[in-house]
Amino acid sequence: MIRNALIVAAVAIAVAVAPTPLSAQTLSAEVRTWGGQVYQLTDSSLEMLYTIMVPPNGGPGPAETAPTSGAQAPMLFGPPGSIGQFLDKQPEPLQGRRQSESITLRKDGAEIRLALASLGALFFMRQPVRSTLPPYAAREHYRYSATAVLTDGSRVEGDYVSLGTTFIRGRTAHGQVDIPWHQIEVVRFTR
Numbered sequence: 001m002i003r004n005a006l007i008v009a010a011v012a013i014a015v016a017v018a019p020t021p022l023s024a025q026t027l028s029a030e031v032r033t034w035g036g037q038v039y040q041l042t043d044s045s046l047e048m049l050y051t052i053m054v055p056p057n058g059g060p061g062p063a064e065t066a067p068t069s070g071a072q073a074p075m076l077f078g079p080p081g082s083i084g085q086f087l088d089k090q091p092e093p094l095q096g097r098r099q100s101e102s103i104t105l106r107k108d109g110a111e112i113r114l115a116l117a118s119l120g121a122l123f124f125m126r127q128p129v130r131s132t133l134p135p136y137a138a139r140e141h142y143r144y145s146a147t148a149v150l151t152d153g154s155r156v157e158g159d160y161v162s163l164g165t166t167f168i169r170g171r172t173a174h175g176q177v178d179i180p181w182h183q184i185e186v187v188r189f190t191r
Helices: 002-017 079-086
Strands: 028-033 036-051 093-099 102-107 112-115 118-129 143-148 155-156 166-173 175-180 186-188
Touching: 028 166, 036 175, 102 143, 102 155, 112 155
Parallel strands: none
Antiparallel strands: 028 036, 028 186, 036 093, 036 166, 102 112, 118 143, 118 186, 143 155, 166 175
């Protein structure tokens, strides 16, 4: 009986001490921004923000709500809060985020999808682009390209990379940090 208990305890200790595949896959990153700041991130992940537009309710269309001949349109009086229920409200868009397991580089029109697990480092280059947007919309515009150094030492160059709403999330000694891709000059990954 005691022997069986010792065997069970030894197995439990061995399982608890043994590295798990999840802990072996923990991703750390050293991030240098265009402003010169350097962040040492642990538990790093690649995150993407997205918006889902919710279709309006299937209420009556304009033909069904148009006044008929001889009928008068209803008149609403009162504070905005009380008449708000009668106004046509659109549903709010849904905001979300998800982790991404890859990035896509474009080279001469071809798309190259690279798994995050195979990346050793990413070096971004940017060139200013003349913007047609007003200054309050965006002060500066850049076209980004990137060079990816894979874990096997090979290099993949992309003449265009769309950063969109992607960011790197990780933890520092001071708390969680989210760094948007357009602020990143170099990322070095360690596992």
